Amino acid sequence: MKFSTKLIYTLVNATLAFAALNDKQQHDDTFNFWISGPNGGTATLVGLRNNPTTAKSLTIPAYVYAEGIKFKVVDVLDHTFNGNNCPFEDIYVSSNVESFHFDHFSFNDCANLKRVVLYNDVITTELTAFKNVNKNVQFLGKGTKSFVMDFSKKLVRDLSIPIKNYSSVSTNTKKNDLFEIAKKLSNYLRNSGVKDSGNVAVNLVTKFGTSDGYARLFRQLAIAAGFPESDILVGGDNNGHYWNYVRFGSYWWNVDVNYPFRVYSTYQSAESSKPFFLGNKAFKSRIMESYDITVDPNNFIVWFTNFGYADEFRGQQTYDRFNNYISSVGGRRRA
Secondary structure, three states: OOOOHHHHHHHHHHHHHHHHHOOOEEEOOOEEEEEOOOOOEEEEEEEEOOOHHHOOEEEEOOEEEEOOEEEEEEEEOOOOOOHHHOOOOEEEEOOOOOEEEEOOOOOOOOOOOOEEEEOOOEEEEOOOOOOOOOOOOEEEOOHHHHHHHHHHHHHHHHOOOOOOOHHHOOHHHHHHHHHHHHHHHHHHOEEOOOOOOOOHHHHHHHOEEOHHHHHHHHHHHHHHOOOOHHHEEEEEOOOOOEEEEEEEOOEEEEEOOOOOOOOOOOHHHHHHHOOOEEOHHHHHHHHHHHHOOOOOHHHOEEEOOOOOOOOOOOOOOOEEEHHHHHHHHOOEEOO
Protein backbone atom coordinates (compact mmCIF):
# COMPACT_ATOMS: atom_id res chain seq x y z
CA MET A 1 0.00 0.00 0.00
CA LYS A 2 1.43 3.37 -1.00
CA PHE A 3 1.05 6.61 0.94
CA SER A 4 1.09 9.97 -0.82
CA THR A 5 3.74 12.48 0.19
CA LYS A 6 1.01 14.83 1.42
CA LEU A 7 -0.51 12.16 3.69
CA ILE A 8 2.87 11.24 5.13
CA TYR A 9 3.60 14.93 5.81
CA THR A 10 0.23 15.33 7.59
CA LEU A 11 0.78 12.24 9.75
CA VAL A 12 4.28 13.38 10.73
CA ASN A 13 3.02 16.84 11.68
CA ALA A 14 0.17 15.39 13.73
CA THR A 15 2.61 13.11 15.54
CA LEU A 16 4.96 16.00 16.27
CA ALA A 17 2.10 18.17 17.52
CA PHE A 18 0.86 15.45 19.83
CA ALA A 19 4.39 14.89 21.11
CA ALA A 20 4.88 18.61 21.75
CA LEU A 21 1.64 18.87 23.74
CA ASN A 22 2.70 16.06 26.01
CA ASP A 23 5.01 18.70 27.45
CA LYS A 24 3.27 20.72 30.19
CA GLN A 25 5.23 23.85 29.33
CA GLN A 26 3.99 25.70 26.25
CA HIS A 27 4.07 29.18 24.76
CA ASP A 28 2.53 31.39 22.11
CA ASP A 29 3.72 34.75 20.81
CA THR A 30 2.86 36.50 24.10
CA PHE A 31 2.83 34.08 27.03
CA ASN A 32 4.59 31.14 28.54
CA PHE A 33 1.99 28.84 30.11
CA TRP A 34 1.35 25.41 31.54
CA ILE A 35 -1.39 23.24 30.09
CA SER A 36 -3.61 20.72 31.84
CA GLY A 37 -3.69 18.14 29.05
CA PRO A 38 -2.41 17.41 25.53
CA ASN A 39 -5.69 17.88 23.67
CA GLY A 40 -7.21 20.96 25.28
CA GLY A 41 -8.24 22.00 28.76
CA THR A 42 -6.97 24.82 30.95
CA ALA A 43 -3.84 26.94 31.00
CA THR A 44 -1.91 28.66 33.79
CA LEU A 45 0.10 31.74 32.85
CA VAL A 46 3.71 31.44 34.02
CA GLY A 47 5.31 34.46 32.31
CA LEU A 48 5.71 36.49 29.16
CA ARG A 49 7.33 35.03 26.06
CA ASN A 50 9.65 38.02 25.69
CA ASN A 51 11.48 40.14 28.27
CA PRO A 52 8.73 41.74 30.39
CA THR A 53 10.78 44.66 31.69
CA THR A 54 9.56 47.02 28.94
CA ALA A 55 5.88 46.04 29.01
CA LYS A 56 3.58 48.77 30.31
CA SER A 57 0.35 46.78 30.33
CA LEU A 58 -0.77 43.18 30.61
CA THR A 59 -3.99 41.83 29.13
CA ILE A 60 -5.08 38.41 30.34
CA PRO A 61 -6.92 36.63 27.51
CA ALA A 62 -9.71 34.07 27.72
CA TYR A 63 -7.74 31.50 25.71
CA VAL A 64 -4.26 30.64 24.55
CA TYR A 65 -3.31 28.24 21.75
CA ALA A 66 -0.54 25.69 21.37
CA GLU A 67 -0.13 23.87 18.06
CA GLY A 68 -3.60 25.09 17.15
CA ILE A 69 -5.19 23.57 20.25
CA LYS A 70 -7.28 25.86 22.45
CA PHE A 71 -6.75 26.17 26.22
CA LYS A 72 -8.90 28.16 28.65
CA VAL A 73 -6.84 30.61 30.75
CA VAL A 74 -7.85 30.16 34.40
CA ASP A 75 -5.05 31.51 36.60
CA VAL A 76 -1.56 32.89 36.97
CA LEU A 77 1.15 30.94 38.78
CA ASP A 78 2.44 32.16 42.13
CA HIS A 79 5.36 34.64 42.02
CA THR A 80 5.06 34.98 38.21
CA PHE A 81 5.09 38.76 37.85
CA ASN A 82 6.57 39.84 41.15
CA GLY A 83 9.32 42.40 41.67
CA ASN A 84 11.43 43.10 38.60
CA ASN A 85 9.13 40.93 36.50
CA CYS A 86 6.28 43.39 37.07
CA PRO A 87 6.86 46.65 35.18
CA PHE A 88 3.16 46.95 34.40
CA GLU A 89 1.15 50.09 34.96
CA ASP A 90 -2.11 48.44 33.89
CA ILE A 91 -3.50 44.92 34.17
CA TYR A 92 -6.64 43.92 32.30
CA VAL A 93 -8.70 40.75 32.56
CA SER A 94 -10.71 40.35 29.36
CA SER A 95 -14.52 40.36 29.55
CA ASN A 96 -14.79 36.91 27.93
CA VAL A 97 -12.64 35.26 30.63
CA GLU A 98 -14.99 32.81 32.34
CA SER A 99 -13.21 32.97 35.70
CA PHE A 100 -9.70 33.85 36.79
CA HIS A 101 -7.60 33.27 39.91
CA PHE A 102 -4.69 35.40 41.15
CA ASP A 103 -2.30 33.06 42.95
CA HIS A 104 0.07 33.81 45.85
CA PHE A 105 2.43 36.75 45.20
CA SER A 106 1.56 36.68 41.48
CA PHE A 107 1.84 40.50 41.30
CA ASN A 108 3.85 41.12 44.44
CA ASP A 109 5.97 44.30 44.65
CA CYS A 110 4.46 45.87 41.51
CA ALA A 111 5.70 49.37 42.23
CA ASN A 112 4.42 50.95 38.99
CA LEU A 113 0.94 49.44 39.01
CA LYS A 114 -1.76 52.09 38.53
CA ARG A 115 -4.86 50.18 37.48
CA VAL A 116 -6.29 46.68 37.69
CA VAL A 117 -9.31 46.45 35.38
CA LEU A 118 -11.44 43.35 35.88
CA TYR A 119 -13.84 43.24 32.95
CA ASN A 120 -15.15 39.74 33.67
CA ASP A 121 -17.60 38.52 36.31
CA VAL A 122 -15.76 35.92 38.39
CA ILE A 123 -12.44 36.69 40.07
CA THR A 124 -10.83 34.82 42.96
CA THR A 125 -7.57 35.68 44.67
CA GLU A 126 -5.09 34.77 47.36
CA LEU A 127 -4.48 37.36 50.06
CA THR A 128 -0.89 37.90 48.94
CA ALA A 129 -1.53 38.18 45.19
CA PHE A 130 -1.02 41.96 45.15
CA LYS A 131 1.11 42.32 48.24
CA ASN A 132 3.29 45.46 48.41
CA VAL A 133 1.91 47.00 45.22
CA ASN A 134 1.80 50.72 44.53
CA LYS A 135 -0.49 52.10 47.24
CA ASN A 136 -2.15 54.43 44.70
CA VAL A 137 -3.38 51.55 42.56
CA GLN A 138 -7.00 51.60 41.40
CA PHE A 139 -9.38 48.68 40.84
CA LEU A 140 -12.10 49.00 38.19
CA GLY A 141 -14.61 46.82 36.38
CA LYS A 142 -17.49 44.57 37.38
CA GLY A 143 -15.13 41.80 38.53
CA THR A 144 -14.09 44.02 41.43
CA LYS A 145 -17.13 42.82 43.39
CA SER A 146 -16.15 39.18 42.99
CA PHE A 147 -12.53 40.01 43.88
CA VAL A 148 -13.62 41.79 47.07
CA MET A 149 -16.04 39.09 48.20
CA ASP A 150 -13.52 36.30 47.72
CA PHE A 151 -10.72 38.28 49.40
CA SER A 152 -13.03 39.15 52.31
CA LYS A 153 -13.99 35.51 52.89
CA LYS A 154 -10.34 34.49 53.01
CA LEU A 155 -9.43 37.45 55.22
CA VAL A 156 -12.15 36.54 57.74
CA ARG A 157 -10.55 33.12 58.10
CA ASP A 158 -7.05 34.62 58.22
CA LEU A 159 -8.09 37.00 61.02
CA SER A 160 -9.74 34.13 62.93
CA ILE A 161 -13.16 35.78 62.76
CA PRO A 162 -15.86 33.18 63.54
CA ILE A 163 -18.38 32.44 60.80
CA LYS A 164 -21.93 31.98 62.07
CA ASN A 165 -25.55 31.81 61.07
CA TYR A 166 -26.61 35.11 62.59
CA SER A 167 -30.29 34.46 62.06
CA SER A 168 -30.21 32.18 65.09
CA VAL A 169 -28.08 34.06 67.64
CA SER A 170 -28.97 36.67 70.23
CA THR A 171 -28.70 40.41 69.67
CA ASN A 172 -26.02 40.62 72.35
CA THR A 173 -23.92 38.03 70.50
CA LYS A 174 -24.32 39.96 67.26
CA LYS A 175 -23.20 43.18 68.93
CA ASN A 176 -20.22 41.52 70.58
CA ASP A 177 -19.11 39.86 67.32
CA LEU A 178 -19.48 43.04 65.27
CA PHE A 179 -17.43 44.89 67.85
CA GLU A 180 -14.68 42.26 67.52
CA ILE A 181 -14.77 42.45 63.71
CA ALA A 182 -14.41 46.24 63.86
CA LYS A 183 -11.52 45.91 66.29
CA LYS A 184 -9.68 43.50 63.98
CA LEU A 185 -10.39 45.79 61.04
CA SER A 186 -8.78 48.68 62.93
CA ASN A 187 -5.61 46.61 63.26
CA TYR A 188 -5.66 45.57 59.60
CA LEU A 189 -6.40 48.90 57.92
CA ARG A 190 -4.28 52.03 58.32
CA ASN A 191 -5.87 55.45 58.01
CA SER A 192 -4.42 57.08 54.90
CA GLY A 193 -5.88 59.06 52.02
CA VAL A 194 -4.50 57.07 49.08
CA LYS A 195 -5.80 57.82 45.60
CA ASP A 196 -8.65 55.30 45.72
CA SER A 197 -9.07 55.09 49.49
CA GLY A 198 -12.81 54.38 49.39
CA ASN A 199 -12.43 51.35 47.14
CA VAL A 200 -12.67 48.12 49.16
CA ALA A 201 -10.39 46.23 46.76
CA VAL A 202 -7.72 48.88 47.30
CA ASN A 203 -8.27 48.78 51.08
CA LEU A 204 -7.80 45.00 51.10
CA VAL A 205 -4.71 45.01 48.92
CA THR A 206 -2.86 48.06 50.26
CA LYS A 207 -4.24 48.06 53.84
CA PHE A 208 -4.82 51.82 53.51
CA GLY A 209 -8.13 53.67 53.62
CA THR A 210 -10.19 56.54 54.99
CA SER A 211 -13.63 56.57 56.64
CA ASP A 212 -15.45 55.46 53.47
CA GLY A 213 -13.08 52.53 53.07
CA TYR A 214 -13.40 51.58 56.73
CA ALA A 215 -17.22 51.60 56.56
CA ARG A 216 -17.34 49.57 53.34
CA LEU A 217 -14.77 47.02 54.47
CA PHE A 218 -16.48 46.63 57.85
CA ARG A 219 -19.67 45.75 56.00
CA GLN A 220 -17.90 43.22 53.75
CA LEU A 221 -16.16 41.47 56.63
CA ALA A 222 -19.42 41.28 58.58
CA ILE A 223 -21.19 39.74 55.59
CA ALA A 224 -18.34 37.27 55.04
CA ALA A 225 -18.70 36.27 58.69
CA GLY A 226 -22.38 35.47 58.12
CA PHE A 227 -24.17 38.70 59.00
CA PRO A 228 -27.18 39.39 56.68
CA GLU A 229 -26.16 41.98 54.09
CA SER A 230 -29.58 43.64 54.35
CA ASP A 231 -28.93 44.39 58.04
CA ILE A 232 -25.67 46.32 57.66
CA LEU A 233 -25.38 49.38 55.44
CA VAL A 234 -22.90 52.10 54.56
CA GLY A 235 -24.06 55.52 55.72
CA GLY A 236 -22.86 59.09 55.89
CA ASP A 237 -23.70 62.76 55.86
CA ASN A 238 -22.69 63.44 52.22
CA ASN A 239 -19.94 65.73 53.49
CA GLY A 240 -17.06 63.27 53.61
CA HIS A 241 -18.01 61.40 56.78
CA TYR A 242 -18.93 57.73 56.58
CA TRP A 243 -20.17 55.17 59.09
CA ASN A 244 -22.51 52.17 59.20
CA TYR A 245 -26.11 51.42 60.07
CA VAL A 246 -26.80 48.08 61.72
CA ARG A 247 -30.24 46.55 62.28
CA PHE A 248 -31.04 44.43 65.33
CA GLY A 249 -34.64 43.32 65.33
CA SER A 250 -36.83 46.33 64.58
CA TYR A 251 -34.22 49.03 65.24
CA TRP A 252 -31.39 50.57 63.24
CA TRP A 253 -28.29 51.73 65.14
CA ASN A 254 -25.37 53.95 64.11
CA VAL A 255 -21.82 52.54 64.20
CA ASP A 256 -18.56 54.36 63.55
CA VAL A 257 -15.57 52.02 63.32
CA ASN A 258 -13.30 54.98 63.99
CA TYR A 259 -13.30 54.00 67.65
CA PRO A 260 -10.66 53.86 70.45
CA PHE A 261 -10.38 50.07 70.60
CA ARG A 262 -7.09 50.27 72.53
CA VAL A 263 -8.89 51.98 75.39
CA TYR A 264 -12.09 49.94 75.25
CA SER A 265 -10.88 46.55 74.12
CA THR A 266 -14.00 44.54 74.92
CA TYR A 267 -17.63 45.03 74.05
CA GLN A 268 -18.56 44.99 77.74
CA SER A 269 -16.18 47.83 78.62
CA ALA A 270 -17.34 49.79 75.57
CA GLU A 271 -21.02 49.54 76.44
CA SER A 272 -20.48 50.65 80.02
CA SER A 273 -18.21 53.60 79.18
CA LYS A 274 -18.33 54.55 75.50
CA PRO A 275 -21.10 52.66 73.65
CA PHE A 276 -20.20 51.31 70.22
CA PHE A 277 -23.80 51.17 68.95
CA LEU A 278 -25.57 54.52 69.23
CA GLY A 279 -29.01 55.96 68.68
CA ASN A 280 -29.46 59.18 66.73
CA LYS A 281 -29.19 61.61 69.61
CA ALA A 282 -26.02 60.11 71.08
CA PHE A 283 -24.46 59.60 67.65
CA LYS A 284 -25.14 63.21 66.65
CA SER A 285 -23.36 64.40 69.80
CA ARG A 286 -20.37 62.14 69.14
CA ILE A 287 -19.98 63.32 65.55
CA MET A 288 -20.21 66.97 66.56
CA GLU A 289 -17.66 66.36 69.32
CA SER A 290 -15.28 64.34 67.16
CA TYR A 291 -15.35 66.41 63.98
CA ASP A 292 -16.51 69.81 65.24
CA ILE A 293 -19.37 69.92 62.73
CA THR A 294 -23.13 70.33 62.98
CA VAL A 295 -25.19 67.42 61.69
CA ASP A 296 -28.88 66.62 61.38
CA PRO A 297 -29.85 62.90 61.49
CA ASN A 298 -32.76 63.69 59.19
CA ASN A 299 -30.18 64.42 56.48
CA PHE A 300 -28.19 61.22 56.99
CA ILE A 301 -27.92 59.10 53.85
CA VAL A 302 -27.39 55.47 52.91
CA TRP A 303 -24.84 54.69 50.22
CA PHE A 304 -25.52 52.03 47.58
CA THR A 305 -21.87 52.06 46.46
CA ASN A 306 -20.91 49.20 48.73
CA PHE A 307 -17.63 48.43 46.94
CA GLY A 308 -16.51 51.95 46.11
CA TYR A 309 -14.88 51.50 42.71
CA ALA A 310 -15.29 54.26 40.16
CA ASP A 311 -17.54 52.48 37.65
CA GLU A 312 -19.66 50.59 40.19
CA PHE A 313 -22.70 52.70 39.28
CA ARG A 314 -23.12 54.22 35.84
CA GLY A 315 -25.81 56.87 35.85
CA GLN A 316 -27.79 55.07 38.55
CA GLN A 317 -28.80 56.35 41.97
CA THR A 318 -25.84 56.00 44.33
CA TYR A 319 -27.47 57.06 47.60
CA ASP A 320 -30.75 58.00 49.26
CA ARG A 321 -31.93 59.68 52.45
CA PHE A 322 -31.77 57.05 55.16
CA ASN A 323 -35.30 57.87 56.31
CA ASN A 324 -36.61 57.22 52.81
CA TYR A 325 -34.70 53.97 52.54
CA ILE A 326 -35.87 52.39 55.78
CA SER A 327 -39.47 53.29 55.00
CA SER A 328 -39.21 50.77 52.15
CA VAL A 329 -37.15 48.06 53.88
CA GLY A 330 -38.59 48.29 57.38
CA GLY A 331 -37.30 49.08 60.83
CA ARG A 332 -37.11 52.21 62.96
CA ARG A 333 -34.19 54.41 63.89
CA ARG A 334 -33.11 54.29 67.50
CA ALA A 335 -33.77 57.73 68.94
